[in-house]
Amino acid sequence: MNFAVKHDCKVIVFEYLTSLRPIKGKYSKRSNQKRMYWLKSKIYLYTSHIARTKHNLLSARVNPKNTSKYSAIDNSELLRTNDHEFAEYLATNPSAWDTFKNTQGYHPGLWAISRNGYMIHSGLNACRNIGMKFYKRYTEKLKFVRV
Incomplete structure (x- = not known):
């Protein structure tokens, strides 16, 4: 408060x-x-x-459904991991991202990585998605702008 x-x-x-x-x-x-x-x-x-x-x-x-699964920036699917160095590797290598997704699937982790190289703290991404869900009730065309 x-x-x-x-x-x-x-x-x-x-x-x-x-x-x-x-x-x-x-x-x-x-x-x-x-x-x-x-x-x-x-x-x-x-x-x-x-x-x-x-x-x-x-x-x-x-509703918190899929707030951690999709990116707040472009609504693309995310992978999560706790290892920061591995997260940076996945962010720079799309083929490794695909391989990791096919073998590991979705699981909890500190870092969220999209296939196009976007890496963010998973809690921050979830918070942004929760805020976006609230605003989507009142407007149709809503985008999150990276600063």
Whole structure:
């Protein structure tokens, strides 16, 4: 909340996380279900209430589907890896990118690499895609411009 106010944001966008689950084996199934529903809804509701009443900010939720799988710049498919040197190699070599995609497929990682050589932190790419999903509700032709 303080970050949004400090940087003069107008909207706070949340991922609508449906698969958030508490620790297995710690509590009963029914207790875990109640805790899960409470946790997901209360964080959003509390933050949006404070944002609306104290700072006049809009809050919204978007579906996080494919936010990490596709590039925010050109909507091309991404590969992810944790190794920075290997990520740079994949970014400069399209044939290695194709080979890695065919053998490894999609899996989690810190770096996201597109076939055309674009490399970005996967969390930043996902954040941009989440913001784009919010804006796509209100406009049809939307592009992210690299600065």
